[in-house]
Amino acid sequence: MLNPRKIPGGNELMDAMQTLRKAGLEEGMKVADFGCGRQGYFILQAAKMVGRNGVAYAVDILKEVLENVEDLAKDEGIYNIKTVWSNLEIFGATKIENNSLDFGFIINVLFQVENRLALIKEVARMLKPDGKLLVIDWHKTQAPFGPTLGMRVSTDEIKENAKELGLKLVDEFDAGKYHFGLIFKKL
Numbered sequence: 714m715l716n717p718r719k720i721p722g723g724n725e726l727m728d729a730m731q732t733l734r735k736a737g738l739e740e741g742m743k744v745a746d747f748g749c750g751r752q753g754y755f756i757l758q759a760a761k762m763v764g765r766n767g768v769a770y771a772v773d774i775l776k777e778v779l780e781n782v783e784d785l786a787k788d789e790g791i792y793n794i795k796t797v798w799s800n801l802e803i804f805g806a807t808k809i810e811n812n813s814l815d816f817g818f819i820i821n822v823l824f825q826v827e828n829r830l831a832l833i834k835e836v837a838r839m840l841k842p843d844g845k846l847l848v849i850d851w852h853k854t855q856a857p858f859g860p861t862l863g864m865r866v867s868t869d870e871i872k873e874n875a876k877e878l879g880l881k882l883v884d885e886f887d888a889g890k891y892h893f894g895l896i897f898k899k900l
Contacts, residue, residue, distance in 0.1 A: 727849070727889035729758040735886070736847045736896055738762045742815040745770035747801055747836055748822035753782035753794075755820050760791045770809055772797045802831045807839065814839045820849045821892075823866045830874045837878045840899040846880060848895045849888045856891050868893055 733755070738744065742763045746756035749771040760769035771782045771794055779796035786794045799807040801822075817836045823829050836846060853865045872882055872895070880897035888894035 729755045740764045741766040743768045744816040746818045747772045751778045751781050760794045769794045802828045809839045816845050818847045823850050824860045824864045833874050844899045846897040
């Protein structure tokens with residue numbers, strides 16, 4: 714069953730299950746949400762989708778965020794989530810094996826980091842060949858809430874960084890009224 718509770722900035726702005734289905738998440742996959750956030754909105758839904766035979770990593774730099782995600786997962790009876798504490802801007806810092814993930818997510822994170830290329834490089838390291846990366850962030854247009862316009866990242870910058878790292882754009886879409894979605898595949 715879908716999580717019925719309201720999650721500010723989560724299910725009020727976009728539908729994680731719909732987005733993850735569109736992206737191609739399947740039972741048995743190994744996935745990770747890089748910068749999962751306190752509510753773990755995407756990783757909890759992903760964990761349900763990949764099921765008992767899949768693994769869902771919740772990755773964040775804040776230990777209290779990871780503790781909260783663990784508590785939420787237990788409350789919902791989700792036992793395939795593993796939490797990983799990491800600074801995503803340091804290559805090799807995340808304790809997930811190279812070439813091991815079917816899917817990685819960077820959701821509403823890039824506007825918050827200084828070195829976006831480093832973060833994407835760290836995620837790409839963990840993707841299997843043909844593994845996919847889902848990036849969702851704020852449209853670079855004025856909105857009544859969210860980060861300032863100057864903090865928002867352009868899709869062109871993300872596409873350029875991804876291409877430089879051997880990731881091919883396979884889909885581009887609106888992920889709700891205020892967000893864009895990009896899906897890349899590791900070559």
